[in-house]
Amino acid sequence: ELKVEQNPLFLSMQEGKNYTIYCNYSTTSDRLYWYRQDPGKSLESLFVLLSNGAVKQEGRLMASLDTKARLSTLHITAAVHDLSATYFCAENYGGSQGNLIFGKGTKLSVKP
Amino acid sequence: EAGVTQFPSHSVIEKGQTVTLRCDPISGHDNLYWYRRVMGKEIKFLLHFVKESKQDESGMPNNRFLAERTGGTYSTLKVQPAELEDSGVYFCASSHRGPARDTQYFGPGTRLTVL
Numbered sequence: 001e002l003k004v005e006q007n008p009l010f011l012s013m014q015e016g017k018n019y020t021i022y023c024n025y026s027t028t029s030d031r032l033y034w035y036r037q038d039p040g041k042s043l044e045s046l047f048v049l050l051s052n053g054a055v056k057q058e059g060r061l062m063a064s065l066d067t068k069a070r071l072s073t074l075h076i077t078a079a080v081h082d083l084s085a086t087y088f089c090a091e092n093y094g095g096s097q098g099n100l101i102f103g104k105g106t107k108l109s110v111k112p
Numbered sequence: 113e114a115g116v117t118q119f120p121s122h123s124v125i126e127k128g129q130t131v132t133l134r135c136d137p138i139s140g141h142d143n144l145y146w147y148r149r150v151m152g153k154e155i156k157f158l159l160h161f162v163k164e165s166k167q168d169e170s171g172m173p174n175n176r177f178l179a180e181r182t183g184g185t186y187s188t189l190k191v192q193p194a195e196l197e198d199s200g201v202y203f204c205a206s207s208h209r210g211p212a213r214d215t216q217y218f219g220p221g222t223r224l225t226v227l
Contacts, residue, residue, distance in 0.1 A: 004154070033215070042115065043203070043218035088155065098143060098207070099157035099168060100216060 002026055004091055006103030013079045013110050021106045023072040023089035031092040032065050032072045033100065036085045043088065047074075079110045114138065116219035118204050124225045130192040133222045137186070137206030143167075144187050145207075145216060146179060150200040158202075161187060173198075194226045 005024045013019055025032070031050055035043040047056045049065035049072060056063050060083065062075045072089055086107045090100040117136045125131050137144045146158040158177070159169040163184035172179070176195070181187040191198050201223050205216040 035218070040220065042220045043205075045215050045217065048215055090155075098216075099145065099160055099171070100147075100155075101157070102147075102155040104154050 002093060002101050004089060004101050004103040006089055006106050009104055009106060011106055011108045013076070013108065015080055015110055015112050016078050018078065019076050021074040021076075021087055021089075021108075023074070023103055025070050025072070025089075025091045025101070027070075027091060027093060027101075028067070029091040029093060030067060033090045033092065034063050034072070034074055035088045035090065037088065037105070038085050046087075076108075079108075081110050081112060084108055084110045116204055116206055116217055118202075118219040118222050120222060121220065122223045122225075124227065125194055126227050127196055128193045130190065131194055131224060133189045133191075133202050133224070135187045135189070135204030135219060137204070138217055140208070141206035141217075142184070142209040143207040143214070143216075144181060145205040146187070146189055147203040147205065148200050149203065149221075150197075155203065158189075191224075194224075196226050199224055199226045 003026045007022050034046040036046050037043045047063040052067040054065045060077045065072045086105045088105045090102045119134045142163050144161040147155050149155040157171040160167045161181045164181050178190045201221040203221045205218045207214040207216045
């Protein structure tokens with residue numbers, strides 16, 4: 001069964017701290033996505049990781065991809081309250097299908 | 113540029129009734145996807161349109177669900193008759209023409225509650 005495992009599912013952090021969200025996937029996918037969702041809002045695309053060793057950074061968030069280990073990480077540096085949201089990783093199952101396989105999401109709460 | 117829009121944002125219906133959800137993709141996006149998130153579970157793929165054609169409907173749970181995409185523009189997802197287990201948030205996403213694996217842009221979802 002095609003599966004994407006995220007952990008942790010819930011994360012409560014203090015402002016200023018660092019943490020990493022892990023995403024393990026089951027296929028030989030070469031494309032991994034990270035999305036952010038605020039309550040009641042759309043899923044917002046954060047990163048698209050296209051190849052082994054890819055690293056992308058935007059502000060306090062940095063995502064990486066290791067296709068050999070089938071692992072992606074989302075690292076949060078010096079968290080601030082505005083980062084509180086649910087973060088999803090998703091792999092794009094190859095071929096012409098294009099459908100995304102999602103993890104359950106990590107609900108991040110950053111407290112002052 | 114307007115994003116993906118969905119209507120309604122919430123729907124509460126009784127078991128056995130019919131509900132139709134609508135999705136308007138980003139203009140010019142040939143690919144349109146429907147996904148669903150049931151409480152506590154992952155967001156799951158339902159189906160994929162390329163223009164007006166169904167490319168992949170392998171995720172549709174059963175024949176109570178009918179999706180259409182008139183003229184390759186907006187799409188509707190009809191549930192008839194609705195069952196309790198159909199409750200969840202239904203997301204629509206679209207992506208640009210070209211390789212089907214381009215970034216998908218999501219709408220805010222329709223929260224469906226079946227009582």
